[in-house]
Amino acid sequence: MENKNLTSNLNVDALFLGPKSENRVFFQEMMDYALREHMHWRADFHPEDAPLVTPVDQHMPDFRNTLYRTEGILRQLSSKLKTTSVPWFSPRYLGHMNADTLMVSNIAYVMTMLYNPNNCAHEASPTTTELEVEVGRDLCTMFGYHPNKSWGHITSGGTVANYEGVWVARNLKTVPLAMAQHPKARDLVAGFSERELLNMSPAAILDLTDELKKRGIFEEVRSLTARGVGVKKGQLGKFLVPMSKHYSWMKAMDVLGIGQENIVPLPVDEHYRTDVAKMREITFRLIEEGTPILGMVSVVGSTEEGSIDHVDEVIRLREECEERYGASFYIHVDAAYGGYVRAMFLDEENRFMEYDELVKRYRAEDIIPAGVAWPKREVYEGFKAMAEVDSITVDPHKVGYVQYAAGAVCMKDKRIVDLISYHAAYVFEECGDDAAEDKKVVLGASIMEGSKAGATAAAVWAAHRLVPLNIAGYGMVIARGIVTADWFHAKLASAEPFVVGHRKFDVRPVMHPDFHMVDFTFKEIGNDCLEDHNRLNKRMYEICSYASGRTYTNDFLTSSTSLASHEYGDTPAIFVRERGFAASEWERVQSVYILRSAVMTHFLRDAQRFEEYWSELRDIFTAKLAQIVEMEEKENEQLAAA
């Protein structure tokens, strides 16, 4: 497919190996290059050193035998992988946020892995530590943070990034309390009540830490924060997280010693975004009753729906709380899934474009074609406001199209790192040069994790160099999935029934997506039992996933989830009603089983190709429904016989 973007020479099809390994010649050539460069590097290290393994050694029976065993194990592994792996690379896979990954990242990983750097310490990774700093800066810039004042780094994934957000929020929150206990810091918070100390804004606290550093008592005060003395049960108040949250937030409350009971779930609206009115109500109520708010989480790309929270409303709410009550709180955005989408709003100078300018450009360059209304205004505002939050989780291994495992966390104000950083004898280094600060800050002493593969940093770095984090790079790649998701939604919304014998089934989307995830369900026409509906969709999932055995021979693969009242309140009742069930069905069952497709493939962006795809998919769906009907009939026969 020819690239229609006038301002960029990036061809999206040339970024990936392709569903038929179409770019195999290039891929193999570059892998070979990576390998050979490293092998020569080894051989050229001290040419005067004799080889330590000779051809005579290499032809000894036990030597050959060891190589044969190695080969045998690798063949066994290959066979295992081929049998059960999931073909993410194919447009036939529309499930989790998985797709083909960037060739450049795969090759960069392999190239770097051979040198085996460890980004825990600069000493063990002189190259890749610096690449990680660069990656952090790329991401901070994408989010609108000031590149010199902010700080970002790679984590093993969004879960650890979320932990790190809670970690800094928690330690920061206890700084004013610690100051009140230190004789040389007390004057800075004189006259404040405990409640006022617990309600200070993150920015104000960070400014106070500057003063502590000037007075030479920063470390002493720091040792009086939660870091030093532990968490005081209940003191830190509540942590507000949307119901659409990833379960890692529950783990975070446990791990960080805060306790899960201190999460206050925020209800979601009909778009599965945090309900702004209810969020405001809950926040005001907590403040009025004297409960501190440790932090608030906004989700940019909910795991199950891809919904984009109103981040701008959260920022506005905090300002309002500061003005009305003098009460502030920490704000973290969980954009593990949706973070890279912010590239779609940035021009080549990384400037966040005005809405009208953006839409005009989308149309002019056919990034978003006519008929596809993206972005919704509120989604646009949500992304724009990310620049103002305290920290952000983002996963390069999701919409960054990098292979696992590569998460990241970005902090708006890098001074916050001092509240969690550590130093150890063998990791600490003194640096005299200009890059000293960068080198120090990346050490395992400044982040939650310790050892980590420098190869991951290289993989993300290479991706960012090839695919800029703006409209001319990731914007173009991600737009393809967004457009396809919109088309997919439209087809599902208007699809004619599927006929299997005398039975008819229809398919409908749960809602119009904010992004590229389409949730949908099948329903037998005439069925008024929600449990039957759920069973049908669960069966559909089972025969369209790894659960049915080999995924390799499957025609279509997807994922699924349950939208249940204990996580979503009564929001799913809206869809259940639209789907034609009586209100009493939702009351009774309290859960709706849905199919879930993240449309990350860039291959269906061509209108004609998509039509063909949909037509095939209709046939596949019909065949799958027929398979389910047959299964049911068999089961009924067996039941009757028994």
Add this chain to the structure above:
Amino acid sequence: MENKNLTSNLNVDALFLGPKSENRVFFQEMMDYALREHMHWRADFHPEDAPLVTPVDQHMPDFRNTLYRTEGILRQLSSKLKTTSVPWFSPRYLGHMNADTLMVSNIAYVMTMLYNPNNCAHEASPTTTELEVEVGRDLCTMFGYHPNKSWGHITSGGTVANYEGVWVARNLKTVPLAMAQHPKARDLVAGFSERELLNMSPAAILDLTDELKKRGIFEEVRSLTARGVGVKKGQLGKFLVPMSKHYSWMKAMDVLGIGQENIVPLPVDEHYRTDVAKMREITFRLIEEGTPILGMVSVVGSTEEGSIDHVDEVIRLREECEERYGASFYIHVDAAYGGYVRAMFLDEENRFMEYDELVKRYRAEDIIPAGVAWPKREVYEGFKAMAEVDSITVDPHKVGYVQYAAGAVCMKDKRIVDLISYHAAYVFEECGDDAAEDKKVVLGASIMEGSKAGATAAAVWAAHRLVPLNIAGYGMVIARGIVTADWFHAKLASAEPFVVGHRKFDVRPVMHPDFHMVDFTFKEIGNDCLEDHNRLNKRMYEICSYASGRTYTNDFLTSSTSLASHEYGDTPAIFVRERGFAASEWERVQSVYILRSAVMTHFLRDAQRFEEYWSELRDIFTAKLAQIVEMEEKENEQLAAA
């Protein structure tokens, strides 16, 4: 070098690419195999699907241009890597616990990465989740745990593994308190004081959880533990960690909300092992004064010295505390570095061999030659007792010879996982088959991290299949470094002075190693100033490390550390005295700078080759000392001129 082991056909030289890429033909062939297998797999997926990228597309200017840009970025990366990477693979590198990594692990990683499985959920990694379960079982078996009753999994590294140890210990500790608060559980702990509840043994608490499960109130009680309600400042008591600890333990106390002030550092003895007498004294004192002990850490392979703690004495101490005071505590072993050494004690049936039998076999098979006294009896007992501790951290990316990042944690009793596990709608799966339990337990819901590369699991799995975790596998590989370290120590202990002009320097080891790490220092003969000694060794490190610029042209590379009183008390004073300094020097300086060599290379195990190596190394040391002398003289001239 021919393999002299009579019972195994493993050739150690055939496991690695080699310092001159001696095994390049095989390595390249297998990498090529990995790549081609995957590319064919893609192409063969639904042969009826047409390729989505055609040769015409591929010859478009923007397509070619994108490939050229990709190549340019990869060349740039290669150049960066070659300029500053550290040649771990060479015997010229004796520093951190780094060496060449197993070919089979590197190739397995690449092979698997192309399929991009995510071990967070079985659904996203049907193959590699099972490989991770197998790896966990391998490690548990190596540690002497019951393979069906224990549980192990991969982490990003030792830091996260240590966190997980504290996490389970913390939540477990609060179970009895939670039971006392639950109306339907209260009877099980009737009559216990808070102090008694906080002193229950891990095994007794886990047995109680069985009863809670039977009563159907396990989840309710669990929500009353620290997991649900948070940490209550100070309540959990003290966490005892040797002074030789890795700094991740300080991070752990912070992250888990317990507070760093609740670490009680245990002094080390002259071998840099936890001082048993002082450990006992501190423990008894705490119990007698009514302070609960949350847990105790033993270090198997200290980061700076490779010392092996008396784990057996810790087990004995716990038994004694239970008998004398009815007070118990959790025991975690941090064997991030030394864990794999336990393979040296296991026969081919994974039986921990008797001491005499072991030594006999070492001699008979020339695993440990005459003249090398390994293992010391106390080291042997330390390893043996690991089977009795509650959990263990071990890093495949250290002495498992696997590339970064691969850590692991093992739990003796898998019931403990229920105290930290979670489930989320889109990750939870129902399994009906026999392997159901394994499948469920591996999900991101049962561990601290979330997403993680299935490729890591494959890399460790492949290593374990090729190199068994016993005397015939890892034992053989690791023994080579241990023997070489012993020889290296002997050379350092008896080395004649190095002469540079009219100045003379000697070199001496800090102590005889428990394992394969040799610490040593240079000293100018006649110098009686400890600061000068430290400056000399710091300079030596600087010109023998990445700090001097390109490591590639360096003749010898090592690492370094400071043994300072704030971390080690007065233990380093022993060496300082032996080194000929007055006691007042240690009093004044409080720190000794040392060079630090983990001898992981297997290439110097041949006595003749080692003699040649040492002779070259003497010349290198002399030249390095001359370089330092010259630097000093220049500095003195400049000072005089100024």
